[in-house]
Amino acid sequence: MKLLIVTTSYPDDSDGAAAAGVFVRDFALALVEQGHQVSVIAPSQTSRITDENNVRVQRFAVPKLPLSLLKPHDPRDWTAIIHTLRQGQHHVNHICATYRPDYIFALWALPSGAWARQASRRYGVPYGTWALGSDIWSLGKIPLIRQGLRHVLRHAAHRYADGLQLAQDVTDISGLNCDFLPSARRLLVTNPRTIASTPPYRLAFLGRWHPNKGIDLLLEVLEQLTDNDWQRIEHLRIFGGGAMHAQVHQHCARLIALGRPIEIGGFLDQSAASELLNWTDFVLIPSRIESIPVIFSDAMQARRPVIAMPTGDLPALLNEHGCGEVAADISAAAFAFALRKALQSNASEYASGTQSACARFDIAESARRFTRNIELRSQ
Known part of the structure; x- marks a missing residue:
């Protein structure tokens, strides 16, 4: 199966500051290990395409990272937001036209889900969303954005959330079922230390x-x-x-x-x-x-x-x-x-x-x- 992951968080030069992005990478690697072809598209400081452990990663340049720092209510961020939204949609459309995925998985519901929805309508590729929290609890509180969020969720083939209450919140917004899909990154612990049984x-x-x-x-x-x-x-x-x-x-x-x-x-x-x-x-x-x-x-x-x-x-x-x-x-x-x-x-x-x-x-x-x-x- 050819899968396209569209995400706003993916580890780049340093993964220490992007815990969410690290688990996205590990999720992509798990899909590859299960025999699927995986391509990832994500924002970065510079545009480039790399092959990372058999995952094709296409990064597109944006004015400011992380995207969570961009505030829709702050006029000073409007130029950067508009540029990011346009670039994201352009690159998602282009990769759908060239890569021809069987399925698009958007992490998170916004803005990735909005990019996936438009590409889905244009190229006939089903998409799913995986809500992390900030897209639902922060952006979902803004009336006009909440309406767009509802459309993204309702047109998705599958809806997931990485929390139990969050899954219920997605269900409440969309009126459709949302499944709990746990997120985790892989940690390799060598020479595990036995935990102490008494203080200190x-x-x-x-x-x-x-x-x-x-x-x-x-x-x-x-x-x-x-x-x-x-x-x-x-x-x-x-x-x-x-x-x-x-x-x-x-x-x-x-x-x-x-x-x-x-x-x-x-x-x-x-x-x-x-x-x-x-x-x-x-x-x-x-x-x-x-x-x-x-x-x-x-x-x-x-x-x-x-x-x-x-x-x-x-x-x-x-x-x-x-x-x-x-x-x-x-x-x-x-x-x-x-x-x-x-x-x-x-x-x-x-x-x-x-x-x-x-x-x-x-x-x-x-x-x-x-x-x-x-x-x-x-x-």
Whole structure:
């Protein structure tokens, strides 16, 4: 089967800052391994076509990356938005005319789904959408854009979402069924380290330094911890980057000066992320807004329990699998309470929970489900 993946996020020179794009690449590779021909089209800083592990990747130049930084309500971004939309549609149409795919898979519903819909109407190729969250929860709130989103979803042959609640939200907007299709990237953990069973424990945060990811709440939690709490922490590593760079560095510098065992660093590529997860005992997810973050499936692959805020699908997943601790509400005080509970526990007792959750987040199985649905539709 010839498949075209249209996405606004695909790893380029550095994949550390594009976690979503990394799982798209791994999804494409899983499809190739299952015998399909896969072509990807994605925005980049420069236009070029490359062959990456038997995946044909066509990148088209756009004025600004990541596209999530473009704000439809800000007139200063209108020129860049219009240019990006035109270039995206042009390149999707061109590759449909030359590559002749059997199916177009749009990641995400907007703008990729809009490009796929127009190409589908022009070339008669069915398309599907995979919603990630920002396209539904952010763009879907803008009236005119929500109407366009509804049309994109309703005309898709298949609708998927990488979250349980998100799938229901897509169903509500479109009036049609949307399936939960888990997203995950492949992490290769060599020489896996046995998780500690007693404190002091190792803790890790990996992600964007943005209010949605709750890095400021985590910093507030660290201030609330007592000397007795810190005695149960061997080391804390905070890696990532983003708009709150200065705040994170200044806050951590102050804590380090007080003798707290904290290390801070930038974004990590896939190999370094695997090493960090293998090193830690608990993964911290203090997010305010999430569906199911990529770091959650990363942690499950590494068999590491998480300490998480009750956002998106995380409460349901943690309650179902018993793969960590979830805060009572989204606040620094509640997260501190959950953290203290974890620090007083036997971390190895979460092993069966992380194993069962890991089985659910298998990117190869997601690829198999996706192609099975296409084949069933064509019969």
